[in-house]
Amino acid sequence: MKINENDKISPLQYTLLIAVTLIGAGILSMPRSVIEIAGPDGWLATLGGGLLVLLLTYLLHKLALMFPQDTFVSFSQKIVGKWLGLTLSVIFFVYFLLFSAYEARVIGEISNVFLVDRTPIGFVMFIYLWVTIMGARGGIEGIARICQLLFPIIFLFGVPLGFLLIPKLHISHLLPILHTPWQDLSKAVFTTSLSFLGFEIILFLVPSLAKPQKAIKNAIIAVVMIIGIYIYIVMIDTALFGVTEIKRITWPLITGIKMVDFPGGILERFESLLLSLWAFSTFTSSIVFTYFAVYIMALVSGFREFKPILYFVMPVIYGISFIPEHSEHVFTLGDFIGKYGFIFITVVTLILFLIVKIQKIYKSSHKSKST
16 A cells, blocks of 8 residues: 555644654643652653653664655565564554554543533443544544644643642742752653654655655644753642642642632633543644554555544443543553563664664675676
């Protein structure tokens, strides 16, 4: 299955597509996870995790640019052979499928707690997945247009919400700096890097770019923007609750926004606005993961069209989303996907990158000897 000429995305769309994909379900619980480990140095761990992902983003893009007309499914087979390449592609398919199921379940859990507590979680997830499937039908260009529409809304309404909490912040909660042991800080850096998952779509996006050779800066800009947003969120939550208190809060970002109030009760339930913005972002990243899951399946199985596969994949995602029995198991599933997904992406990227470099050096030396 080849990408049509119409399925090309601009550099701006590429930037926003990566940025929105990075802001997924984990953003609501990420502050608690990193602050539990790094304490007041949580923002430093977030910066470290972001820089690690920035490096991986650069390597992924350089690897993909070595085969600008091929997605990962094609060029992995060229590098390591057909069967091993197909195996890696199938692992990516399972990874994207699990990620879609996890985000659907988180949407259902949070909606049941904060928005529609009387609606069955299964119904919420079904509607969410159905809309996700409809979004994925539009192909990569349609998804990029959705990101181009939603990102300004998420950014312009989401970021100012934190300013409303400034009167309640205690700067002393951010001190002392660099007091965390290096072992804990390193662990927190790895934990934070899991919240940036989504950058791996670069391996499949390059053939869809209108100007692939110039797009690496757009990917870096996207990651840098999200690093800034994550540091902003972690610092606000730390200054608002403190290290001790935040350990007892499941969703610190939502709890913090619920504390916003106006004199006379003019405006209430700010958490509903935050959750709506978060749902927009998670919905978009789910579309991306679902699209690439079926796209990989179409390429591997030889289908010329991916759209019919969407309707076979939907019940699979729906069934997987019910595997966790309660919210703690949902967190466990998220940790599993994040940890092993990040390790898989990192190891595969480094190995493939090194193999290509070694092959080029060998061919170059062999050619010089023959001449």
